[in-house]
Amino acid sequence: MAALDNAETVPRLGASSDTILPVLLFTGLALLPAAIGGETYLIDRFMRIMVFAIAAVGLDLIVGYGALISFGHAAFIGIGAYAAGILAAHGINEAVIALPVALAASTLFALLTGIVSLRTKGVYFIMITLAFGQMAFFTASSLAPYGGDDGLTIHMRDTVFGYPVLENARAFYYVALGCLLASYLLCRTLVASRFGRVFRGARENPARMASIGFDPYRFQLVAYMVSGALGGLAGFLLANATDFVSPAYMSWQRSGDLLIMVIFGGMGRLYGAIIGALVYLVAEDMLAQYTEHWRMLFGPLLVAVAVFAPGGLIGVAERLARSRRRD
Amino acid sequence: MTDPAAEPVLRIEHLRKNFGALIVTDDVTLGVRPGELHAIIGPNGAGKTTLINQISGFLAPESGRILFNGRDITALPVHARAGLGLARSFQITSILPGFTALENVALAVQAHAGSSFRFFGRANAELGLNDPARAALQKVGLGEREGVPAGALSHGEKRALELAIALAMTPKLLLLDEPMAGTGPEETDRLIALLGKLKGRFSMILVEHDMTAVFALADRISVLIYGRILASGAPETVRRDPAVVAAYLGDEMEQPLVPDRDAPRC
Numbered sequence: 001m002a003a004l005d006n007a008e009t010v011p012r013l014g015a016s017s018d019t020i021l022p023v024l025l026f027t028g029l030a031l032l033p034a035a036i037g038g039e040t041y042l043i044d045r046f047m048r049i050m051v052f053a054i055a056a057v058g059l060d061l062i063v064g065y066g067a068l069i070s071f072g073h074a075a076f077i078g079i080g081a082y083a084a085g086i087l088a089a090h091g092i093n094e095a096v097i098a099l100p101v102a103l104a105a106s107t108l109f110a111l112l113t114g115i116v117s118l119r120t121k122g123v124y125f126i127m128i129t130l131a132f133g134q135m136a137f138f139t140a141s142s143l144a145p146y147g148g149d150d151g152l153t154i155h156m157r158d159t160v161f162g163y164p165v166l167e168n169a170r171a172f173y174y175v176a177l178g179c180l181l182a183s184y185l186l187c188r189t190l191v192a193s194r195f196g197r198v199f200r201g202a203r204e205n206p207a208r209m210a211s212i213g214f215d216p217y218r219f220q221l222v223a224y225m226v227s228g229a230l231g232g233l234a235g236f237l238l239a240n241a242t243d244f245v246s247p248a249y250m251s252w253q254r255s256g257d258l259l260i261m262v263i264f265g266g267m268g269r270l271y272g273a274i275i276g277a278l279v280y281l282v283a284e285d286m287l288a289q290y291t292e293h294w295r296m297l298f299g300p301l302l303v304a305v306a307v308f309a310p311g312g313l314i315g316v317a318e319r320l321a322r323s324r325r326r327d
Numbered sequence: 328m329t330d331p332a333a334e335p336v337l338r339i340e341h342l343r344k345n346f347g348a349l350i351v352t353d354d355v356t357l358g359v360r361p362g363e364l365h366a367i368i369g370p371n372g373a374g375k376t377t378l379i380n381q382i383s384g385f386l387a388p389e390s391g392r393i394l395f396n397g398r399d400i401t402a403l404p405v406h407a408r409a410g411l412g413l414a415r416s417f418q419i420t421s422i423l424p425g426f427t428a429l430e431n432v433a434l435a436v437q438a439h440a441g442s443s444f445r446f447f448g449r450a451n452a453e454l455g456l457n458d459p460a461r462a463a464l465q466k467v468g469l470g471e472r473e474g475v476p477a478g479a480l481s482h483g484e485k486r487a488l489e490l491a492i493a494l495a496m497t498p499k500l501l502l503l504d505e506p507m508a509g510t511g512p513e514e515t516d517r518l519i520a521l522l523g524k525l526k527g528r529f530s531m532i533l534v535e536h537d538m539t540a541v542f543a544l545a546d547r548i549s550v551l552i553y554g555r556i557l558a559s560g561a562p563e564t565v566r567r568d569p570a571v572v573a574a575y576l577g578d579e580m581e582q583p584l585v586p587d588r589d590a591p592r593c
Contacts, residue, residue, distance in 0.1 A: 194437060194445040194453075201434055204423040211383060211421075212496060213409035213438035222444070 017318060022184070022271040029177055033170055040169045044241070045285070047169070050176040051237045053277035054183045056261040057270050058230025061187045062223050063259070064268030065196070067203040068118070071126045072133025073258050076106045076228045078140060078250030080235025085152045085245035095158040095166075099236055106232025107225050109136070114224040118217055133255050140247040151246025158240055166240050176237055180274065183230050187270050190226065199223050264305055266312030275313055333360050334397065336500050336530040337382070342391035344374075344381060344554075351377045352388065353554040359500065364522075364531045366545035368538070370575055374554040375534045376418055379504045382532070383415045384408045396499065409438070412499030416489040416506055418534075424478025428469055428488055431477050432460035435495040463495040464488075467521060483514035490521070501531040507540060519543060538576075542566070550575060 029050065036042045055077055062068040083102035092098060117128040146152045157166040166172045190196045201209045202216030209216050239245050248254070257280070265276020283301075287294035309316045335358035344352035351374040359365045367375050380386040382393060384405035393401045400408055423431050433456045437443055440456060450456065464470050467487040472480065477488055486506060493501055506522070507515050519540045522533070526544060535541050541548065542562050549559040550571050557575075558568045565571055 190446055192449045192451070193447055194443045194450040196446075197430070197434060197437070197450040198443050201423050201426065204425055205421060207385070207405075208417075208421045208423060208492075209434075210405035211409055211415050211417075212435045212492065213406050214434075214443065215404070215406045219443075 017314075017321075018269060018271075021314070025271055025274060026177075026181055026184075029180075033173055043169045043173050047173040047176045048238070048241055049278055049281045050173075050180045050274075051234050051241060052258070052261065052281060053274045054176075054180050054237070055231045055234035056258055056265075056273035056277045057180070057183050057187055058227040058234075059258050060262045060267060060270055060273040061190070061230075062220075062227045063262055064270070064272075065191055065200050065203065066220055066223055068220060068224065069126050069259070070129040070224075070227070071252070071255050071259065072113075072129035072131070072136070073227075073231055074250045074252070074254035075133040075136035076109065076231025077235035077238060077254065078136060078245075078247070079106045079109050080232030081239035081245045081249050082140060082143075082146070082152075082235075083232070084158065084236045084239040085154055086146055088154045088156065088158070088239075089146060089152060093156050093158050094162070095160045095236075098158050099233075102232045102236035103229050106235065107229045110225040110228025111221070114221045114228075118220050118224060130252060130255070133250065133252055137247055137250040137252070140250055147246070149247060151244055151248070154239060154243045154245065157243065172241065176241075179233060179237065183233065184270055184274070187226075187230075190223070191270075195219065195222070260302060264302065264312055266314035269314060272312055272314045279313060335360050335394075336363075336396060337532070338392075338394040339382070340392045340394070342378070342381060342388045342393065344377060344386065344388045351554045352381065355391070355551075355554070355556055357549055357556065357559060359530050359532060361530055362527050363546045364526050364533060364544055366533045366535060366541045366548045367551055368535065368541055368548060368575070369551035369557075373551040375551055376504055377554075378551070379415065379502050379532070379534060383413060383502055409496065412496070413502065414493040414496040414498035414500070415502035416493050416504055418504040418508055420482075420485045420489060422477045422485060422488055422492070424476065426477055427474055428464060428477050428480065428484075428491075429457060429460055429473035431488060432463050432491050432495045433457055435492045436460050436463075439496060460491075460495055463491040466494060467491045468517065483510045486510050486514070486518070490518070494525075498529060501525075501529045503531060503533045503535075505534055505536065507535060507537050515540070 032046060033043050055073065059070060059073050062070060080102040083105045084098045087098045087101060113129070113132040117125055117132065120128055141149050157164065159165070165175065191200065198209065198214050198216070199219045202214070202219060206216050235249065238249065261276035261280045262273045263276070264280055265274065266272030283298065284294060287297050291297070305312060311318070337359040339355055339357050342352050342355040343350075355378060357365070367378065369375055377386065381388050384403060388401065391401070392399055395408070395411060395413060398411070400411065423434070426434070430451060433451070436456045436459045437450065461470065461473060464473055467490050469484060469487055469491060472484060477485065480488060486508070490503075490506060493503070507518050510518065515537060522540070522544055525531070533541070533544065545562050547560065548562050548565040550557045550565060552574050558565050558571045566576065
């Protein structure tokens, strides 16, 4: 976790790279299906990566800007997914209903767990969010009417105003991209707003913020709810992408994966979480082709990033760019 | 300037605080009148910062009351006291190192300029927040440094920034906990001049070790020793109080009140 403490000392190139990189990133993602051509499998794969990126962006909002290290974030994905799955099991297959329900359920879970967990700091916050995540996991496992441990198959994807948009891989890809872009822009706006400035200040010096008249707790709670809602959005999309919902979506390993994406890409820049999700999940696919023990290869890589590159991949890229400019 | 009969801005009644067996605030009663600069002096470990922490809400007293403009604030949290107009500076610099000097002060303005639950619009481009912040920075001589990250300012500049943050809150009472701690002689002189200018416009409690500053600025001085108020009154009275001279001012009085500028300060 040394990477988290060093975030402030990471050298930054300034505003320019924070504009250019996201533009390049989203342009690339928009053009990707054209480049891939007819390989539906790959389009589907990248769509799922973007779905996890949505949750990672939401997680970076609280980790990167608020130093609130949530180790139970997969629970929000699971709750969003179960909202879609349970509604589908009762014959409700309309996104206009299912999506708001998914968002409301995950936001409510964030509110209830945030009220308790945000009263703790540091390691205790990590532990208590992990505990809430596990509670969600075991609750889902015990949902016998909805498959329990085995999960729940969704027989028909959600329609959008009656149109089967999500049945088409390309259309689904662009829906996910649109959601990712919206999530990114929402978080970026929040961070720069009055609200975000207080939230960021509370991470740097809560005593100072209190002594000028702010109660950091309320701001952290709202940010935690936004972050949870984005997890719910990702869960809703994931359930539709896989046609399946299971407690495994909420396992603590999934929460760890999300944290790795955020740290690996570079915390506190939002698009870093997207890059982290891309690199992590593509690397997973590639390494998994060679060995099922791919985590053994990935582990040392992660340690290296934590030790040598506290700014994540973006931090490394910026340092390279800077040293080249100096030459 | 100060009217002895006026209702005090701050009134502390029989305040008591201990850390385990150690009594750090022992039946302290004192008041600050409107516009008054009330200095609190005493040796290291006398409980000055502990007292400031209780007034600003970082510590809860065991017993006793704190009244602010007649209202009992003993149980209020820190941020609520700040909302009522109680501003403090910290002995150990407490700023937002990653924010620019301007944003540090603009946040203090923002805290008192309507709701901060605004999710859209760039806060750092709001003139309504930046203009008063700039004015406060100018007052403390940091006008040229507004774009510098606060963590990169010199020690003296950080001390000045602390003061600018407190001023930007348009406080009713300023609690200054050793604003001159660790500053060089020139900066100390500048801060004394600045506090002199502010005097009368704000009610202030000044905790300070620099006796030149204290005797130049204070309307009233309370001497705190082992958590207890040993003497309280006009500077001349306190200076001559035999108990105070014996317990605290003794050393300083031998080399009259022009301290050696090269001597290390603490």
